[in-house]
Amino acid sequence: METQYDLNDLFDKGMELFHITNTAYPLTPVSLMQYKITDREKYRGFLEADFEKCTQLSLYVHVPFCKSRCKFCEYVVVSGDEVELKQAYVDHLLTEIKMYGELVGRNSANKPKIVGFDIGGGTPTELEIPQLEALMTAVNEQFDLSNFFTKSIETTPINAVRQFDKLKIIRELGIPRISMGVQTVNAKLLENMQREGGIAIYREAVDNIRRAGFTLLNIDLMYGFKDQDYDDFVNTVNYAISLEPEYITLYEMRYKLTKISSDASYVSKAKLNKQYRLAFEILEQNGYIANYGKNTFSRIPYDEGTSSYLTRRVINATPYIGLGAGAQSFGHDYLAYNTGAANKSIVKYMSDIDEGYFPIQDIYDLPLEESIAKAVSVMFYFGYINYREFYERFKIDFVKRFYDVLKYADDWGLLKLESDRCIITKNGVTHMNGLIPLFYSERSKAELMKTKPLS
Ligand SMILES: C[S@@+](CC[C@H](N)C(=O)[O-])C[C@H]1O[C@@H](n2cnc3c(N)ncnc32)[C@H](O)[C@@H]1O
Numbered sequence: 001m002e003t004q005y006d007l008n009d010l011f012d013k014g015m016e017l018f019h020i021t022n023t024a025y026p027l028t029p030v031s032l033m034q035y036k037i038t039d040r041e042k043y044r045g046f047l048e049a050d051f052e053k054c055t056q057l058s059l060y061v062h063v064p065f066c067k068s069r070c071k072f073c074e075y076v077v078v079s080g081d082e083v084e085l086k087q088a089y090v091d092h093l094l095t096e097i098k099m100y101g102e103l104v105g106r107n108s109a110n111k112p113k114i115v116g117f118d119i120g121g122g123t124p125t126e127l128e129i130p131q132l133e134a135l136m137t138a139v140n141e142q143f144d145l146s147n148f149f150t151k152s153i154e155t156t157p158i159n160a161v162r163q164f165d166k167l168k169i170i171r172e173l174g175i176p177r178i179s180m181g182v183q184t185v186n187a188k189l190l191e192n193m194q195r196e197g198g199i200a201i202y203r204e205a206v207d208n209i210r211r212a213g214f215t216l217l218n219i220d221l222m223y224g225f226k227d228q229d230y231d232d233f234v235n236t237v238n239y240a241i242s243l244e245p246e247y248i249t250l251y252e253m254r255y256k257l258t259k260i261s262s263d264a265s266y267v268s269k270a271k272l273n274k275q276y277r278l279a280f281e282i283l284e285q286n287g288y289i290a291n292y293g294k295n296t297f298s299r300i301p302y303d304e305g306t307s308s309y310l311t312r313r314v315i316n317a318t319p320y321i322g323l324g325a326g327a328q329s330f331g332h333d334y335l336a337y338n339t340g341a342a343n344k345s346i347v348k349y350m351s352d353i354d355e356g357y358f359p360i361q362d363i364y365d366l367p368l369e370e371s372i373a374k375a376v377s378v379m380f381y382f383g384y385i386n387y388r389e390f391y392e393r394f395k396i397d398f399v400k401r402f403y404d405v406l407k408y409a410d411d412w413g414l415l416k417l418e419s420d421r422c423i424i425t426k427n428g429v430t431h432m433n434g435l436i437p438l439f440y441s442e443r444s445k446a447e448l449m450k451t452k453p454l455s
């Protein structure tokens, strides 16, 4: 594909702006403004037409409640008086599920197959057992979840310790995979981040998860904190391995819009790269495998380690509906953020539903080039792009479309070109922020080139 930009310039600019040129696309919340559907009366018809084009679909349900908000957290989590609105929130969530069910639901022919289902947050285990049961009942009533795929849910260590009965019920509701954030074993860092946890509870949390019958456990760890030295992080990785989860996911701290965003400038790209490299070596030595650059490590052969929802999202760019406040949806040709994404509040989300509207804050009717840029950015989360899956989704030959970019990336040792996929090299991983923009749309390349670096 022809571009008016010099690939070297794009690459250098991507590297310079590494805080934003990551696997999340677009660059800013207002980047796609020109594609926004502004009249909410049009949402229903637009969504219906988009789902007609989908043969497969995943669902994500967002639960924005936590015991308290960790200072590093970037997600939609409510605070203050809204914490008391749990039951009202669930009631509205059930309505939203029904609204989408009526558009995509289970009963008529040619409806897309559901191939992924995750409940995330926030902390979904903050919901009470009857609320979780009602949620699963509503989803099963509206959608056909009978295909075989791995459903997943998230919890925290403190909830796993205190809520054995709830874990058992969740397992009985047909969810075999659970993900729990350990983040770090450094007590001081946990305290600074106002996060409950620590070695005193992590093992008991895992024991409870196992006793409840979960056979697929993922543990999240974080790196890239200002006050996190290498020994600290190595201790954390070793400790997580000692808990024997099936999977371990490394999260590089993303500072944008967090309470500690001013720490971002203290963390260099070199430090982030070294932390990842250290963790990769230790994990690999202990049988946790991922291709270099990927964040989820698995000790189960032929298992990517992520839930079906996320695996599909990354490898296949399978469309998904995000349900709940602030949830993101990426349809066949649209990107949307539910109400609450910007102000991290559930009040407007609920009033949109009360007024009979889809609770959407922003929805963009994407041209193909933007959908491709979004999908390819996300694919780098696993560090490779499968040509056949790309073709299945976009009906475009990836190699032909990106011939010049692939040649450039091959020449510079950023990507290794194989017969069925291109895979990021070790050099590519440390330069991923330069590599990703090469696949951007012309609009986002222009946006990137005129963005100023963080001061
Ligand atoms: C939605 S959170 C849910 C997990 C659960 N509430 C917990 O904290 O254990 C999923 C993971 O995202 C990661 N995370 C949270 N804030 C982040 C940020 N600002 N940048 C990168 N990763 C982040 C954490 O590792 C967290 O476990």
Ligand code: SF4
Pocket (backbone or CB within 6 Å): 065, 066, 067, 068, 069, 070, 073, 074, 075, 077, 121, 122, 123, 156, 181
């Ligand atoms: S990291 Fe988890 S527990 Fe902490 S605020 Fe975010 S979602 Fe809640």
